Amino acid sequence: SSNHSPMAAAARFLLRGAGSKASIANVNIGDQSLFGITLLRLSPNCSSQTKTQRRNAAHFTYHPDPVPTEYGPTTKMNLFQSVTSALDNTLASDPTAVIFGEDVAFGGVFRCTVGLRDKYGKDRVFNTPLCEQGIVGFGIGAAVAGATAIAEIQFADYIYPAFDQIVNEAAKYRYRSGNLFDCGNLTIRAPWGCVGHGSLYHSQSPEAFFAHCPGIKVVIPRGPVQCKGLLLSCIADQNPCIFFEPKILYRAAVEQVPTEAYTIPLSQAEVIQEGSDVTLVAWGTQIHVLREVANMAQEKLGVSCELIDLQTILPWDTETVCKSVAKTGRLLISHEAPITGGFAAEISSTVQEECFLNLEAPIARVCGYDTPFPHIFEPFYIPDKWKCFDAVKKLISY
Amino acid sequence: LTSMLKFPDGALRQQPFDSSEEKPQFPGASAEFIDHLEFIQPNVISGIPVYRVMDRAGKIINPSEDPQLSKEQVLNFYQKMTLLNTMDRILYESQRQGRISFYMTNYGEEGTHIGSAAALDPRDLVFGQYREAGVLMYRGFPLDLFMAQCYANVDDLGKGRQMPVHYGSKDLNFVTISSPLATQIPQAAGAAYAAKRENTNRAVICYFGEGAASEGDAHAGFNFSATLECPLIFFCRNNGYAISTPTNEQYRGDGIAARGPGYGMMSIRVDGNDVFAVYNATKEARRRAVAENQPFLIEAMTYRIGHHSTSDDSSAYRSVDEVNYWDKQDHPISRLRHYMTARSWWSEEDERSWRKQSRKMVMEAFEKAEKRHKPHPDLMFSDVYEEMTPNLVKQKEAMWRHVQQYKEHYPLDAYAK
Numbered sequence: 001s002s003n004h005s006p007m008a009a010a011a012r013f014l015l016r017g018a019g020s021k022a023s024i025a026n027v028n029i030g031d032q033s034l035f036g037i038t039l040l041r042l043s044p045n046c047s048s049q050t051k052t053q054r055r056n057a058a059h060f061t062y063h064p065d066p067v068p069t070e071y072g073p074t075t076k077m078n079l080f081q082s083v084t085s086a087l088d089n090t091l092a093s094d095p096t097a098v099i100f101g102e103d104v105a106f107g108g109v110f111r112c113t114v115g116l117r118d119k120y121g122k123d124r125v126f127n128t129p130l131c132e133q134g135i136v137g138f139g140i141g142a143a144v145a146g147a148t149a150i151a152e153i154q155f156a157d158y159i160y161p162a163f164d165q166i167v168n169e170a171a172k173y174r175y176r177s178g179n180l181f182d183c184g185n186l187t188i189r190a191p192w193g194c195v196g197h198g199s200l201y202h203s204q205s206p207e208a209f210f211a212h213c214p215g216i217k218v219v220i221p222r223g224p225v226q227c228k229g230l231l232l233s234c235i236a237d238q239n240p241c242i243f244f245e246p247k248i249l250y251r252a253a254v255e256q257v258p259t260e261a262y263t264i265p266l267s268q269a270e271v272i273q274e275g276s277d278v279t280l281v282a283w284g285t286q287i288h289v290l291r292e293v294a295n296m297a298q299e300k301l302g303v304s305c306e307l308i309d310l311q312t313i314l315p316w317d318t319e320t321v322c323k324s325v326a327k328t329g330r331l332l333i334s335h336e337a338p339i340t341g342g343f344a345a346e347i348s349s350t351v352q353e354e355c356f357l358n359l360e361a362p363i364a365r366v367c368g369y370d371t372p373f374p375h376i377f378e379p380f381y382i383p384d385k386w387k388c389f390d391a392v393k394k395l396i397s398y
Numbered sequence: 399l400t401s402m403l404k405f406p407d408g409a410l411r412q413q414p415f416d417s418s419e420e421k422p423q424f425p426g427a428s429a430e431f432i433d434h435l436e437f438i439q440p441n442v443i444s445g446i447p448v449y450r451v452m453d454r455a456g457k458i459i460n461p462s463e464d465p466q467l468s469k470e471q472v473l474n475f476y477q478k479m480t481l482l483n484t485m486d487r488i489l490y491e492s493q494r495q496g497r498i499s500f501y502m503t504n505y506g507e508e509g510t511h512i513g514s515a516a517a518l519d520p521r522d523l524v525f526g527q528y529r530e531a532g533v534l535m536y537r538g539f540p541l542d543l544f545m546a547q548c549y550a551n552v553d554d555l556g557k558g559r560q561m562p563v564h565y566g567s568k569d570l571n572f573v574t575i576s577s578p579l580a581t582q583i584p585q586a587a588g589a590a591y592a593a594k595r596e597n598t599n600r601a602v603i604c605y606f607g608e609g610a611a612s613e614g615d616a617h618a619g620f621n622f623s624a625t626l627e628c629p630l631i632f633f634c635r636n637n638g639y640a641i642s643t644p645t646n647e648q649y650r651g652d653g654i655a656a657r658g659p660g661y662g663m664m665s666i667r668v669d670g671n672d673v674f675a676v677y678n679a680t681k682e683a684r685r686r687a688v689a690e691n692q693p694f695l696i697e698a699m700t701y702r703i704g705h706h707s708t709s710d711d712s713s714a715y716r717s718v719d720e721v722n723y724w725d726k727q728d729h730p731i732s733r734l735r736h737y738m739t740a741r742s743w744w745s746e747e748d749e750r751s752w753r754k755q756s757r758k759m760v761m762e763a764f765e766k767a768e769k770r771h772k773p774h775p776d777l778m779f780s781d782v783y784e785e786m787t788p789n790l791v792k793q794k795e796a797m798w799r800h801v802q803q804y805k806e807h808y809p810l811d812a813y814a815k
Binding site: 028122123143144177179180 | 406414442523554555556557559560565566567568571574576577578581583584585586588589590591592595596602614615617618621622625626780781782783784785787788789
């Protein structure tokens with residue numbers, strides 16, 4: 001499916017170029033996720049930039065989380081390194097755990113499994129044939145037989161061949177057998193979300209397709225600290241989990257991450273920033289967009305925004321979201337995926353049902369359009385901070 | 399000159415790159431050059447031969463292939479096959495009377511189930527399609543539990559959630575059946591891989607029909623099990639039909655067995671109506687699969703004598719004469735009976751008495767199952783996740799508030815309280 005993708009090629013190029021002194025800015029592959037953090041901090045409306053740089057500027061600014069103090073010593077990690085760290089902790093503590101997928105043996109096209117095969121052996125970290133339905137079916141079987149199975153789908157865009165195995169099999173295994181058999185030890189990881197130039201099949205956010213499927217959990221982190229803690233929770237959870245990794249953050253998001261294992265609970269949203277006028281809900285990279293929107297709203301409108309990272313899409317934390325809306329009376333939900341049938345619709349209708357007397361304006365959804373994810377039109381497609389800011393303005397003046 | 403090397407673990411792998419030789423160096427295959435154009439032709443007229451141990455009259459053809467099973471073992475084979483047949487007849491009729499919602503018989507394929515199951519270790523994990531009830535029967539699954547599943551009553555291990563014949567047993571290492579075809583095939587590969595890593599000399603067997611072999615998941619499972627070196631037996635029941643679709647609309651190669659070598663898999667075709675041929679092939683495949691960590695493919699040629707299911711009338715797409723041939727002249731049960739009769743292990747009197755006894759056993763279980771309540775409606779909400787999520791707790795409570803208010807419109811009396 002994706003063996004000849006530009007993303008994979010870009011990742012491989014960087015692998016070969018690692019450690020060289022060549023200026024990465026001269027490499028015109030247009031992939032800000034692979035560019036490191038410096039370029040990402042450029043303001044998109046800075047007039048001194050060249051056209052090329054402006055086109056490549058990220059649509060978000062990453063703010064590291066506060067350094068966690070409760071889980072022991074920390075190391076500076078980007079998001080892909082925090083994935084590796086979680087996998088490393090798992091293989092070290094669970095002798096049944098295996099990691100498999102397309103190209104994971106040499107370290108993965110996004111470097112998430114680098115070094116693990118050397119450290120834990122080729123029977124524990126191995127390539128599979130190029131076949132997504134096989135990867136998930138194989139993972140289910142290993143989990144049924146008692147192993148901890150960590151499957152990788154190279155891009156979330158290529159998870160659909162495994163849709164049947166996920167929806168009809170993994171999700172229903174425990175229920176249909178009366179709990180005689182289950183595949184609770186299965187975790188499926190997949191790179192997710194837009195990346196600047198990924199076009200139709202290296203940009204997708206398919207979480208809503210899975211949100212309609214009882215029996216699985218769907219989890220998306222916003223940065224390295226959440227990534228490791230939530231991934232370790234998915235691996236330990238006794239239900240099949242899909243863990244989507246925002247690939248634009250693999251290199252861009254860097255912060256202090258605990259080196260030892262720790263978990264962040266599933267099905268719990270996190271209030272990142274408290275506010276009183278509007279509730280903003282998102283997940284993954286979009287959290288960083290909304291964080292900036294909250295600042296803009298404060299500065300330009302004097303509006304106080306409460307920012308919530310949903311973290312788990314299914315089963316989601318209705319309580320935290322409804323509690324916040326009951327306080328603020330206004331809600332904006334934003335996601336990269338198309339609006340129709342997107343997960344914002346589920347949140348919106350639930351909040352409307354639970355907080356009808358508190359709502360002072362219609363709930364706003366700022367999402368991708370109902371089109372495939374385009375290549376050259378990406379800057380116009382994504383629900384960027386200006387679209388979200390405008391929605392906040394309308395919410396307040398309703 | 400071959401560049402395939404046999405490694406100590408029994409696996410064949412390609413030789414490392416060596417440019418000094420005058421031969422193709424392509425990494426994708428190990429082969430010689432040829433200087434003339436020639437397409438490889440499939441051999442479908444004279445296909446892979448069908449391994450047989452006894453003829454239609456129950457006579458051993460080649461004494462060196464006789465598995466020499468004891469009288470006790472053979473009688474057990476026969477009784478399990480006929481007990482399954484009796485259960486099939488009673489449950490088929492009960493569906494016709496509307497007493498259960500659905501059923502699928504095993505007519506004509508009893509030999510494939512019993513012969514293969516007997517060749518396995520009881521610890522070997524079984525993944526099936528839906529027409530392998532004889533495997534469970536051989537392993538000692540009680541009639542009460544077959545019936546409980548079909549009636550979806552309080553005794554059903556599956557808690558009444560799946561359609562009839564979707565059996566499962568943790569104790570007997572028989573993974574619960576699901577309706578989507580072929581999904582169990584790559585799962586079996588994963589389970590076999592885990593079994594290999596456990597290093598406990600367990601194999602996995604995976605059954606499927608020739609129609610299911612057309613699914614993408616079959617391709618996935620075959621290829622994964624070969625490249626990942628899994629101790630796994632693929633057992634294909636080629637009974638000639640997938641519902642109404644005959645095999646010439648299902649594939650154009652030499653059946654399913656011919657696909658095995660394309661995946662680098664040891665393969666054999668057996669007479670599925672010959673319980674000893676099935677037993678021998680499975681026994682040897684199991685021995686080697688565990689010893690060498692590689693998959694084996696067994697294609698058992700048979701004929702689906704019954705309708706596909708109770709929702710199907712097979713006379714709409716095939717002749718009664720065709721069905722009668724297999725039912726009357728080449729049936730796994732009658733063939734084994736000939737074998738036993740020739741050894742004076744089984745008489746007319748034994749047959750009459752066993753028929754009566756087995757019918758009584760099935761009817762007793764049947765009547766008992768029919769009287770039992772359905773499981774408690776709360777069981778609709780559990781096991782979706784390991785834990786009951788707050789959302790499901792709310793929905794369960796909402797259902798009960800509603801049902802209490804509108805009691806007269808719901809069949810509460812039929813369910814456990």
